[in-house]
Amino acid sequence: MGKATRDAYGEALKELGGRYRDIVVLDADLSKSTKTAVFAKAYPDRFINVGIAEQNLVGTAAGLAAAGKIPFLSTFAMFAAGRAFEQIRNSVCYPHLNVKICATHAGLTVGEDGASHQAIEDINLMRGLPGMTVLVPADATETHQAVAWAAEYKGPVYLRLGRSSVPDIFGESYRFAPGRAALLAEGADLTIIACGIMVAPARQAADELTQAGLSARVLAMASIKPIDRDAIVKAARDTGALVTCEEHSIIGGLGSAVAEVLAENAPAPLERVGVLDTFGESGTPDALLAKYNLTAADIVRAAKRVVERKR
Amino acid sequence: MSDKLTPEKAAELAKRAHAVRRSILEMVTCAKSGHPGGSLSAADILVTLYFAVMHVDPHAPADPERDRFVLSKGHAAPVLYATLAERGFLPHDELCTLRRIDSRLQGHPSMKHIPGIDMSTGSLGQGLSAANGMALAARLDGKAWRVYALLGDGELEEGQIWEAAMLAAHYKLDNLTAFVDYNGLQIDGPISDIMSPLPIADKWRAFGWHVLEIDGHDHTAIYDATLAAQTVQGKPTMIVARTVKGKGVGSMENIADWHGKAPTSEECAKFLAELC
Numbered sequence: 001m002g003k004a005t006r007d008a009y010g011e012a013l014k015e016l017g018g019r020y021r022d023i024v025v026l027d028a029d030l031s032k033s034t035k036t037a038v039f040a041k042a043y044p045d046r047f048i049n050v051g052i053a054e055q056n057l058v059g060t061a062a063g064l065a066a067a068g069k070i071p072f073l074s075t076f077a078m079f080a081a082g083r084a085f086e087q088i089r090n091s092v093c094y095p096h097l098n099v100k101i102c103a104t105h106a107g108l109t110v111g112e113d114g115a116s117h118q119a120i121e122d123i124n125l126m127r128g129l130p131g132m133t134v135l136v137p138a139d140a141t142e143t144h145q146a147v148a149w150a151a152e153y154k155g156p157v158y159l160r161l162g163r164s165s166v167p168d169i170f171g172e173s174y175r176f177a178p179g180r181a182a183l184l185a186e187g188a189d190l191t192i193i194a195c196g197i198m199v200a201p202a203r204q205a206a207d208e209l210t211q212a213g214l215s216a217r218v219l220a221m222a223s224i225k226p227i228d229r230d231a232i233v234k235a236a237r238d239t240g241a242l243v244t245c246e247e248h249s250i251i252g253g254l255g256s257a258v259a260e261v262l263a264e265n266a267p268a269p270l271e272r273v274g275v276l277d278t279f280g281e282s283g284t285p286d287a288l289l290a291k292y293n294l295t296a297a298d299i300v301r302a303a304k305r306v307v308e309r310k311r
Numbered sequence: 312m313s314d315k316l317t318p319e320k321a322a323e324l325a326k327r328a329h330a331v332r333r334s335i336l337e338m339v340t341c342a343k344s345g346h347p348g349g350s351l352s353a354a355d356i357l358v359t360l361y362f363a364v365m366h367v368d369p370h371a372p373a374d375p376e377r378d379r380f381v382l383s384k385g386h387a388a389p390v391l392y393a394t395l396a397e398r399g400f401l402p403h404d405e406l407c408t409l410r411r412i413d414s415r416l417q418g419h420p421s422m423k424h425i426p427g428i429d430m431s432t433g434s435l436g437q438g439l440s441a442a443n444g445m446a447l448a449a450r451l452d453g454k455a456w457r458v459y460a461l462l463g464d465g466e467l468e469e470g471q472i473w474e475a476a477m478l479a480a481h482y483k484l485d486n487l488t489a490f491v492d493y494n495g496l497q498i499d500g501p502i503s504d505i506m507s508p509l510p511i512a513d514k515w516r517a518f519g520w521h522v523l524e525i526d527g528h529d530h531t532a533i534y535d536a537t538l539a540a541q542t543v544q545g546k547p548t549m550i551v552a553r554t555v556k557g558k559g560v561g562s563m564e565n566i567a568d569w570h571g572k573a574p575t576s577e578e579c580a581k582f583l584a585e586l587c
Contacts, residue, residue, distance in 0.1 A: 053474035068448065
């Protein structure tokens with residue numbers, strides 16, 4: 001098992017802090033959990049804890065950006081995308097300010113804290129904002145690169161990070177680019193498109209499908225917005241069926257983004273693996289993923305269903 | 312800043328305030344919608360800031376060393392546009408495009424549209440947080456420029472204002488000076504009837520701010536208060552400016568209905584004649 005994406009985030013911030021003197025990091029009393037504490041220890045003068053006040057967290061970051069700083073703000077995804085949605089819309093996206101919203105503990109795998117803390121709507125909310133870039137990295141390497149890219153890019157970015165450790169997916173030679181999917185496995189019968197913690201089970205599902213005589217292309221789609229339209233269209237043309245996998249509601253997230261591209265460019269059967277329009281509950285991350293149908297076995301079942309629909 | 316407003320400067324501010332009020336009435340009438348009441352109440356504060364207090368240059372609106380202004384009560388956009396036009400940031404002719412399609416003069420201020428606007432606002436409660444961020448940035452860079460913000464009194468009902476109030480005091484943002492445009496009225500009626508934020512000055516004191524209470528239509532008082540704020544160390548300053556909604560037009564004064572309603576052309580002609 002590799003690191004959690006939040007751990008990679010904290011380390012990346014610390015490293016970038018040395019290179020970019022204008023990076024300022026803000027947190028709302030969760031710095032030990034979001035890992036901004038790693039930056040705070042290295043650069044205490046450039047760390048601002050606003051206390052438990054997420055609306056002000058976003059607004060303060062907007063003011064820093066308006067004055068030329070590169071603010072990275074962190075809290076749990078629920079309180080960033082949810083609590084402060086309108087501040088992100090009106091104080092950050094409308095003026096297109098250079099604010100990086102790095103939201104941790106996204107999805108069901110925040111675990112025992114339960115439904116009140118499990119953001120499964122945040123991709124949907126952030127994706128709808130004009131000018132917002134939405135990134136959901138799969139592992140530590142991709143997170144590190146996405147954070148480095150965000151520091152260089154001028155404009156608002158929503159980076160979705162997880163609590164739990166995830167397997168390493170990418171090697172050192174991997175290069176993240178916005179709007180570009182990463183091809184993890186080639187296949188002819190269907191394409192599995194996944195983001196975040198669902199990339200590892202997607203790859204596992206592809207392995208299991210070979211035993212059933214099906215070859216699956218696997219795409220890691222960290223960049224939900226902009227999305228890799230060409231890769232999706234090509235997948236539809238080459239394989240004729242698709243499955244999306246995300247630790248998020250099936251409404252409005254990766255599955256919806258892929259469906260939009262397919263419907264307008266290359267209609268093809270699609271099955272969406274995700275949370276089925278319901279709230280989560282307390283439990284261990286693994287128990288939650290099993291109960292809410294977010295495992296490799298669930299992806300295998302969806303793959304068989306979608307291939308059946310091709311006929 | 313000199314330590315006193317000279318009689319010549321005071322006379323100039325009076326003239327500028329009159330011109331700004333005239334522009335507010337004309338542009339809102341032209342647009343057939345907008346917020347004249349709270350624009351007129353804030354006119355003397357903005358005129359004093361832009362003509363006597365703030366270091367800004369219409370020829371270099373993005374100068375990194377300039378003072379910043381955040382209109383947290385963004386619905387008072389007409390007074391900001393009128394003041395910016397009077398100060399040379401905008402052509403006067405453009406004011407009548409307020410709220411029209413393709414105009415830079417959006418219903419609420421947009422920093423992307425107009426050089427000279429330091430923050431996009433309009434959704435109440437958000438401006439003070441942004442002003443805090445600017446003040447923090449100035450301090451991080453060791454810069455002397457200052458941040459000014461204007462809040463509505465009804466706006467104090469927003470919870471985010473108090474989050475920002477805590478932060479400014481906690482981080483000792485003495486390069487921040489804010490005003491409350493205390494005109495006593497919000498859309499649905501008197502603030503004390505709808506959801507009282509009173510006592511305003513005591514609340515800010517309790518939140519750790521240096522607080523001054525002034526007549527918000529007295530240019531000398533506004534000037535002196537901003538000057539006093541610059542000498543305060545370790546605390547942000549809140550200037551609670553007692554104002555009159557619709558100030559300057561007798562028929563509009565202290566009437567909540569003029570919060571967000573445009574005069575007809577006939578009413579405008581009458582109000583312009585009344586303008587003092």
